[in-house]
Amino acid sequence: MTDSIRIARDASLQSRNTFGVAATAPVLVEVSDASALPALFADPEFGDRLALVLGGGSNLLFAGNPDGVVLALTGKRVAHLDEATTNGHTIVRADAGVEWHDFVMRTLRHGFAGLENLALIPGTVGAAPIQNIGAYGAEVREFIHAVDAFEPATGQMHRFDADGCAFAYRDSLFKQQPDRYIVTAVEFALPRAPALKLDYAGIREELAHMGVASPTPLHVADAVIAIRRRKLPDPAVVGNAGSFFKNPIVPAVQAEALKAQHEALPLFRGSSEATRKLSAAWLIDQCGWKGHRDGDAGVAASHALVLVNHGQATGAQLLALARRIAASVQERFGVAIEPEPRVIGAAW
Numbered sequence: 001m002t003d004s005i006r007i008a009r010d011a012s013l014q015s016r017n018t019f020g021v022a023a024t025a026p027v028l029v030e031v032s033d034a035s036a037l038p039a040l041f042a043d044p045e046f047g048d049r050l051a052l053v054l055g056g057g058s059n060l061l062f063a064g065n066p067d068g069v070v071l072a073l074t075g076k077r078v079a080h081l082d083e084a085t086t087n088g089h090t091i092v093r094a095d096a097g098v099e100w101h102d103f104v105m106r107t108l109r110h111g112f113a114g115l116e117n118l119a120l121i122p123g124t125v126g127a128a129p130i131q132n133i134g135a136y137g138a139e140v141r142e143f144i145h146a147v148d149a150f151e152p153a154t155g156q157m158h159r160f161d162a163d164g165c166a167f168a169y170r171d172s173l174f175k176q177q178p179d180r181y182i183v184t185a186v187e188f189a190l191p192r193a194p195a196l197k198l199d200y201a202g203i204r205e206e207l208a209h210m211g212v213a214s215p216t217p218l219h220v221a222d223a224v225i226a227i228r229r230r231k232l233p234d235p236a237v238v239g240n241a242g243s244f245f246k247n248p249i250v251p252a253v254q255a256e257a258l259k260a261q262h263e264a265l266p267l268f269r270g271s272s273e274a275t276r277k278l279s280a281a282w283l284i285d286q287c288g289w290k291g292h293r294d295g296d297a298g299v300a301a302s303h304a305l306v307l308v309n310h311g312q313a314t315g316a317q318l319l320a321l322a323r324r325i326a327a328s329v330q331e332r333f334g335v336a337i338e339p340e341p342r343v344i345g346a347a348w
């Protein structure tokens with residue numbers, strides 16, 4: 001093994017997931033340089049036992065312990081490839097282990113636009129394309145130039161352009177095949193000339209409250225940060241993984257029928273004119289779950305999409321609550337909702 005690999009056994013993962021639930025990895029391997037991965041996976045003690053690749057732990061629910069090796073990529077390199085431009089965009093490359101919000105703010109301070117609506121999302125750069133993270137009218141796929149990934153089964157490094165990542169709403173090739181690839185670095189194509197997205201979830205109103213008449217991307221990021229801090233609990237204060245449920249996408253005919261029965265139901269265009277995206281938060285709120293609490297497992301009082309750990313909740317207790325919420329939405333509205341986080345140690 002090389003100096004870029006650190007190994008710990010029976011390692012606590014409680015501080016490595018934003019729910020703050022107790023979990024233990026039989027083996028935790030930290031790798032600071034992705035070039036060490038082929039040698040690591042050539043060793044059967046590690047390569048044949050991979051159970052999970054862990055980023056910032058913000059998109060996970062440990063309903064049980066992982067049953068093998070947990071891998072964490074800790075590389076923090078960021079490079080502005082000024083000589084590499086495409087369609088007026090500059091390519092910025094970041095290791096998978098870079099903290100996402102820090103990366104967003106760094107790009108904005110350097111004069112690049114695009115990621116401002118995605119500020120303050122917890123997690124790492126490596127997790128961003130897996131989930132195709134999105135918020136306030138933007139998705140990360142809009143700015144991804146390429147994703148580098150390691151394939152443990154073959155020992156090969158691969159490079160995927162944006163089309164090759166098979167992005168969809170909160171989905172990607174890497175999420176569809178979670179055990180096949182390990183994202184090692186991401187390249188973003190970021191414009192210097194911003195095309196600001198302001199018509200979503202109160203951004204214009206927040207900018208007006210800030211006294212900003214001619215916003216820059218940094219102003220938009222500040223507005224998004226302020227809104228998120230008001231609406232979403234801080235994981236450092238109360239354990240949570242942000243929005244727990246994905247907004248369901250249903251046929252337009254079904255959506256319009258629901259709208260006829262529930263006039264206040266928010267509707268958005270889905271992946272095509274034939275589909276509509278529903279607000280999972282609205283559906284859950286209508287079922288009376290906002291602020292609900294079962295022991296230390298609960299739903300945030302400020303946002304119906306956010307499950308919270310008030311202190312000592314187990315992952316199994318949070319999962320049981322999530323299943324009850326989903327069942328109630330299905331019963332009342334005939335709509336299935338699914339979790340955004342990956343559930344470890346149990347099936348959804």
